[in-house]
Amino acid sequence: MDLLTQWLGWLPDLAPGLGVSLQLTGLSLLFGFPLGLLFAVMAASKLAPLQWISFLFVEIGRGLPALVLLYLLYFSLPDAGITLTSLMTAIIALTWNTGAYASEYFRAGLAAVPLGQKEAALTSGLRGWSGFRLIILPQALRISTPPLAGLAVLVFQGSALAFVIAVPELMSKAFEIGSITFEYLSVYVLTAVVYGSITLVFLALVRVLEWRLGRHLQRN
Amino acid sequence: MGLSFGTKAPPTALSGEVVVTGLGKSYGAARVLSDVNLAMNEGEVVSIIGPSGAGKSTFLRCLNYLEVPTEGKISIGGAHVVAGGKLPDKASLDHLRRVTGMVFQSFNLFPHLTVMENITLPQRKVLGSSKEQAQAVAERLLKRVGLPDKAKAYPARLSGGQQQRIAIARALALSPKVMLFDEPTSALDPEIGLEVLAVMRDLADEGMTMLVVTHEMHFARDVSDRIMVMGNGGVLEIGPSEQVMSQPQNERTRQFLKAVLDR
Numbered sequence: 001m002d003l004l005t006q007w008l009g010w011l012p013d014l015a016p017g018l019g020v021s022l023q024l025t026g027l028s029l030l031f032g033f034p035l036g037l038l039f040a041v042m043a044a045s046k047l048a049p050l051q052w053i054s055f056l057f058v059e060i061g062r063g064l065p066a067l068v069l070l071y072l073l074y075f076s077l078p079d080a081g082i083t084l085t086s087l088m089t090a091i092i093a094l095t096w097n098t099g100a101y102a103s104e105y106f107r108a109g110l111a112a113v114p115l116g117q118k119e120a121a122l123t124s125g126l127r128g129w130s131g132f133r134l135i136i137l138p139q140a141l142r143i144s145t146p147p148l149a150g151l152a153v154l155v156f157q158g159s160a161l162a163f164v165i166a167v168p169e170l171m172s173k174a175f176e177i178g179s180i181t182f183e184y185l186s187v188y189v190l191t192a193v194v195y196g197s198i199t200l201v202f203l204a205l206v207r208v209l210e211w212r213l214g215r216h217l218q219r220n
Numbered sequence: 221m222g223l224s225f226g227t228k229a230p231p232t233a234l235s236g237e238v239v240v241t242g243l244g245k246s247y248g249a250a251r252v253l254s255d256v257n258l259a260m261n262e263g264e265v266v267s268i269i270g271p272s273g274a275g276k277s278t279f280l281r282c283l284n285y286l287e288v289p290t291e292g293k294i295s296i297g298g299a300h301v302v303a304g305g306k307l308p309d310k311a312s313l314d315h316l317r318r319v320t321g322m323v324f325q326s327f328n329l330f331p332h333l334t335v336m337e338n339i340t341l342p343q344r345k346v347l348g349s350s351k352e353q354a355q356a357v358a359e360r361l362l363k364r365v366g367l368p369d370k371a372k373a374y375p376a377r378l379s380g381g382q383q384q385r386i387a388i389a390r391a392l393a394l395s396p397k398v399m400l401f402d403e404p405t406s407a408l409d410p411e412i413g414l415e416v417l418a419v420m421r422d423l424a425d426e427g428m429t430m431l432v433v434t435h436e437m438h439f440a441r442d443v444s445d446r447i448m449v450m451g452n453g454g455v456l457e458i459g460p461s462e463q464v465m466s467q468p469q470n471e472r473t474r475q476f477l478k479a480v481l482d483r
Contacts, residue, residue, distance in 0.1 A: 119286050120328035120387075123317060125346035125394060134341060138332045216332055216374035 007190045010177055017173030018194060024087065024169060025156040028094035032155070033148065035095060036102025043107060054103070061100025066158050069093045074165040090162035098155050102148060109144030110136065142213045149206040153199050160195075170194065237262040237429050238398055243282060243292030243303065253278050253289070253453045260398075263427040267440035267461070270450035271476055276433045279450065280400050283431070284320045285313060296320060297397030318346070321391030325403040327383040329375040335362070335386050336371040339393045346394060354393075361389035365419050381412035385419050392423075399423065401432040417443075437480055441465045449473045 042054035064072070070093045077084060084092075113136050121131035160171040174191040178184040238260040245253040253275045260266055268276045282289040282303075283296065289303035297319030301308045308316075330338050339361060340354035349357070362368045365385040375383055384404055391399060401420065405413035417439050424430055424443050434440055440447050440461060447464040449456040449472075456470040468474045 114326075114328075116324060116326050116328040117330065120322075120324065120330065122286065123284055123320070123322035124342035124390065125314070125317060126342060127314075130345050134345070135330055142332070216334075217376050 003186065006183070006186060010187060010190060013177055014170060014173050014191070014194065017168060017170040020087065020167060021156070021159045021169040021171075024090055024094065024159045024162055024167065025152075027091050028098050028155055028159070029152055031091070031095040032098025033102050035099030036104075037106045039099060039103035040106035040110060043103065044110065057096070058100045058103050061096045062104070066093065066097045067161050067164065069097060070161055070165055086162070086165045086167045089165060090159070090167045094155055094159065094162075097158070098151065101151050105144045105147040105151065106140065108147075109140035109142075112143045113139045145206070145210055145213060149203065149210075153202065156199065156202075157195060236260050237264070237297060238283075238431070239293075239295040240283070241293045243279065243289050243294065245278060245282060245287065245289045245291075251453060253282065256292070256450075256455055258448065258455075258458070260429060260431070262397075262429055264446070265424045265428075265430040265432065265444040266446045266448055266458075267444040268431065268433045268448045268450060269435070269437070269440055269476070270456065274450040275453040276450050277402050278453075280402050280431065280433050283400060284317050284322055286322075318394065319397040321394060321396030321399045323384070323387050323391055323399065323401045323404050325406050327375075327380070327387045327407070329383055329387055329390070331375050333374075334371065335367075335373050335375065335378075338375070338386060339390050342390065343393050357393055358389070361392055362386075364392075364422075365389045366415075379412060380408045381415045384408065384416045388416075388419055388423070398429045398431065401430065401434070403433050403435065405434070405436055435480070437465070437477075449476070451476070 039054045039058050042050040043058070045051060045054075061069075070090060073093050074086065074089050077089060117135055117139065118131070121127070121135040126135055159169060162169050163171040163175065166172070170191060174187050177187045181187070236259045238258065240256060240258045243253065243256040244251070256275075256279055258266070268279065270276055278287055281287040283294060285301075285307060288305060288307060290305040292303045294301045294303065294316070296316060299312060299315035299319050301312050301316055307313055329335075330341075333341060336355065336358055339358035340349075340351070343349040343354040343357060344351065347354075358371070359368065362371060365388055367382055367385055367389075370378060370382065370386070375386070378386065388399075388404075404420070405416050408416065413436070417436060420430070420432070420439070421443050430444075432439070432444065442461075444461050446458060447461045448458040449464060449468070449470065451472050456473050457464065457468065459469070464473070465477065468477055
């Protein structure tokens with residue numbers, strides 16, 4: 001049987017799974033990145049309780065493998081009287097994971113902005129939130145973009161773990177097809193191609209974004 | 221003509237645009253600045269010279285609280301602050317920074333903003349100017365520092381001298397009463413430094429009150445009304461520029477001037 005025909009035949013069954021994977025990834029990044037920025041800002045705060053909350057969430061999020069976090073939430077939330085769909089549970093777990101790692105990248109980005117920039121902002125009357133938002137943050141984001149893009153890829157690939165708590169994402173669809181056709185290798189190769197090509201296209205787009213963000217630094 | 225004061229006993233009635241009395245700063249037991257007194261009239265230019273580690277920059281940076289002084293009083297352009305080792309209340313701090321403009325050794329232009337945005341953003345946020353008002357001010361200032369055609373450029377495309385002139389324009393855009401210069405030409409090669417000094421000279425001629433930490437002895441002598449010599453965290457002497465340069469009273473000043481002028 002022609003491999004390509006076989007793959008084309010499977011694609012309609014895989015497509016909804018890919019949709020769920022992208023949704024899971026997209027939402028985890030959408031909530032996780034701002035959460036990471038919040039953790040980074042809290043860590044830099046002078047208020048000890050904020051520092052501690054940030055520390056706790058970040059260290060748990062980084063300390064636990066995403067798979068363990070998924071299982072913990074999946075089995076503990078119902079006991080706490082919280083019933084969520086498995087997709088929701090996966091979004092919470094991956095958001096936590098993403099936020100924890102992103103906070104370190106934001107922290108590094110913020111720390112890399114020269115002190116002179118803050119001083120120039122202060123002496124220009126831009127203090128507090130406006131100085132942070134208009135002067136410090138844009139420069140920090142440019143520095144944090146490459147590692148955050150790498151993290152986004154890891155989250156996309158990590159979304160396959162949601163398979164274990166019965167989220168109907170790409171990997172679980174591939175498993176379904178495999179269990180019906182017994183063509184496990186073939187369908188997993190196809191799945192690999194799908195994951196790989198989306199990742200590479202995404203990284204190419206990030207290159208363009210990085211170039212745009214860094215345009216002002218090019219001398220000529 | 222400036223008022224001049226001794227350094228030890230704080231004079232009883234200082235007056236002027238800038239009045240600093242008994243300013244000091246310690247880190248625990250380490251004293252980096254002690255009992256600095258200075259009064260400047262409106263339109264006066266004072267250069268601060270002295271060896272490295274003398275406390276020149278620390279003194280200047282205490283005036284707008286980039287460094288927090290631990291004792292003394294600061295009055296600049298109607299803003300009054302009594303030092304106590306912590307930041308003053310927001311209103312006083314804003315007022316103090318509002319009446320002072322700062323130019324740094326390393327320019328510190330905002331690299332992600334164009335020259336125009338560097339100059340208009342603070343005006344819009346601090347003064348609440350409209351975009352048109354802010355741009356009109358920026359265009360006038362860019363002309364004044366001789367760079368009217370650089371409005372759309374990003375700082376990275378400009379030479380160090382150009383960046384520093386833009387930084388001066390940015391500080392002037394908020395109409396400060398006193399300009400503070402922290403070694404504005406030290407990061408520039410001597411030839412490029414001249415274009416910055418020329419802008420500062422014009423500014424002095426136009427009557428701006430200026431306090432300049434510098435190693436440019438010609439500038440100190442020719443442009444400033446008075447020279448304050450610092451050493452070891454204190455004021456060694458202060459007097460009319462000509463007199464300090466030609467007949468320094470303090471032995472340490474003589475040593476320092478001999479070292480820099482004999483180069």
